[in-house]
Structure formats: C-alpha cells, structure tokens
Amino acid sequence: MTGARATLQAQGTVAHNLANADTAGFKAALANARSFPVEGAGFASRIAAMHVDQGFDARVGAQRVTGNALDVSLRPDRWLAVQAADGGDAYTRAGNLSLTPNGQLLAGGGRPLLGEDGQPLAIPPHQAMEIGHDGTVSVIPLGEGPQTLAIVGRIRTVEAAPERLARGADGLMRNAQPQQPLAQAAGDALTTGALEASNVDAAGALVQMIQLQRQFEMQVKLIQRGDDNAQAANSLLRLGG
Template identity: 75%
Template sequence: MDKALYVAMTGARATLQAQGTVSHNLANADTAGFKAALANTEAFPVRGPGYASRTAALHIDQGFDARVGAQQVTGNPLDVSLQADRWLAVQAPDGEQAYTRAGNLSLTPNGQLVTAGGHPLLDPQGNPITLPPHQSLDIGQDGTISIVPLGEGAATMAVVGRIKVVAAGQEQLTRGLDGLMRQADPQQPLAQAPGAVMATGALEQSNVDAAGALVQMIQLQRQFEMQVKVISRGDDNAQSANTLLRLSGG
C-alpha cells in the first residue's frame, strides 16, 4: 500500500508544480513580449531492488511557447515590436548577456536605453547603449538609432548607435529565473540578425491565452483533489490492514 501512496504523492507534486507554471503565465498575461511557459509530466520508473512495478510522475519543463503575440500600435518611438525569432540583447543583473522580446523601452535620466524591467540594451559590441541629449529620436527597422541633437534642425539627424538583435529559435534558448532568455549552448554565440528586425511605434503583447490558462487551472485543481483522495484512501486501507493483522495476531 505504501507504493500506491508514493506514486499518488509524486502525481500530486507534479500537479502542484504545473499549477505554479500556469499561475506564472496568468500573472504575465499583460507583460509585453512575454512567452508562455510550457510544462508537462512524464512517467519515471522507480529503480531499485525488487520487481519494477512502480512508475512515478515527474514534472518536466518543456520550454516556452514561441508564437508571436498580438500587436498593439502605440505610436511611441521607444516601443518596438520584433520579427519572429528575433530577440533584443540586454545586460542581465549578473552582468551577462541575455535576451528578451519586451519592446517597451525607455531612457534613464542619464540617457541609457533600458527595457521596462530596467535591463540595459546592448549594441553589437556588447556595450550598454547610452544616448547623448537630443530633441527627437528614431529607431530604424534594422535597429539603428538616429537622433536630432538639441538645438539642431531635422537635417542634422545622425546615427548614434544600433541595438543588438539576435536570431534564435526556440530550441536555442532557455528561460532563467529572472525571466530573461539565455543561450541553451553557451559555446554557440548568437549572431546579429541582418535586415529589418523590428517595427517601431508598436508592441508585441504577451502570448498567454488567459481564458485557456484559467481552464487549465481548474483542470489541475480537480486533478490534484483526485490525487489527494487516492492518498487518503490508501492511508485508510493501510490502517484497516494493520488493524486486521493485529486482530489475527491476537
């Protein structure tokens, strides 16, 4: 009976972990450029002495949903929407290079270009981008940044930098605990994406299906309740069996 209890327990644990993934997706349903996390379970045979009759449930991380989210036109020159499989290169809190599709950019008081999360954008050389004082700014489709300096006319617009945008498929990236993507294989650096990589004045929304996620939460809750009942029934059966053994021994 203890075997059934342990198997049901692993299923309940995997269900709780899946609920955590779905909750995280729902919390980011309004986060620009967010990619829904995917989770699943797989059978895991329990190894050890004796007959191989036990199979536990194991929660596995299946990466993220790479589909492009809905587009929202904002007209803000600092909002960018990336083409499919294109990622902005940013500086992560640990100083390493990471990637995001969150295109709602902003400028700090000292002119540094950052994401909504405060992560500095990088240029093709891997340096944080800082812009000089200007009266207007334009980000081209290839990521080039042009400004009109303070006190100058539109004819004096000059290119002052370029945003690093890399090309990477779903299998080349893994999500970190800080929500940023990183290379799945550090030995294979991601290259600068050529040509038009973005549109300005628009934002990519989260690709989380909020209604579908809510339905999934309900299904997982019912599944968890069923697994808890199996554990409870197994415990009741074990107590009944122990009682019968004591009576027969008496």
C-alpha cells in the same frame, strides 16, 4: 504523491503565465509531467511522476499599435539583447523601451539594452530620437535642425530559433549553446510604434488551472484512501494476532 507534487508544480507554472498575461513580449512557459520507473529492490512495477519543463510557447503575440517612438515590435525569431543582473548577455522580446535621465536605454523589465559592441547603449542629449527597422538609433542634438540627424548606435538584435534559447529564473532567455554565439540579425528586425503582447491565452490558462486543481484533489484523495486501507489492514492483522 509524486503525481500530486508534479501537478502542484504545473499549477505554479500556469499561475506564473496568468500573472504575465499583460506583460509585453512574454512567452508562456510550458510544463508537463512524465513517468519514470523507480529503481531498487523488488518488482520493476513501481512508477513515479516527475514535473518536466518543456520550454516556452514561441508563438508571436498579438500586435498593438501604440505610436510611441520607444515601443518596438520584433519580427519572428528576433530578440533584443540586454545585460542581465550577473553582467552576462540575455534576450527578451519586451519591446516597451524606456530612457533614463542619464540617457541609458532600457528594455521592458528595466534591463540595459545592448548595442552592437555588446555594451549598454547610452543616448546623448537630444531633442528627437528615431529607431530604425534595423535597430539603428538616430538623434537630432539639442538646438539643432533636422538636417543634423545622426546615428549614435545600433540595438543588438539577434536571430535565434526557440530551440537555441532557455528561459532563466529571472524570466530572460539565455543562449542554450554558449559555444555558438548568436549572430546579429540581418536586415529589418523590428517595427517601431507597436508592441507585441503576451502570447498567454488567459481563458485557456484558467481552464487549465481548474483541471490541475481537480487532478490534485483526486491525487490527494487517493493518498488518503491508501492510508485508510493501510490502517484497516493493520487493524485486521492486530485482530488476527
């Protein structure tokens, strides 16, 4: 029963990965099951299964050139800092940025992008905007010439190895060691005009889902067979009585 439950949970993880196969910057979630002994009276031979969240696949997804000035692709171990729904800091590699009518810069998924000062980035009215490889945002004000190009802010891009991050229920990453804040990435952190695709292997995920489905069916049949054996044993006991 515990094995069937763990298999069902793993299948949910694979389904979630498949649903995000086209989401920019998405990192496939990893899931597995491990056995653990059941404590209590009796022989120490009872083993149950438990679903284990193994984090995420940190491999960089395929790069796709878009030519869009608001599309950015991050270097390995670089993450965009965004404001989560609870007001705290979170991190994503979804580089399909967008600009709201009031000038707020949003990351993929619609979360406000943070600047170096930790506050949401607001872009003043402009006729042209450029994002540098170090995350600096420059604009040409309305009605002005190219010589008036000025830096209005810098996107907060942090450097974090996969083990420093944990995925939240909203799909955003959090610092797994809050007592050690993540530092601003030095040097070139991103490339403009390109997007990182999801690293989900759709074909492999489909195969994995089929395998999990067959495993679940086998585990359910074992439960049913155990129930049949128990009923047969009870019948024999009644006949013997």
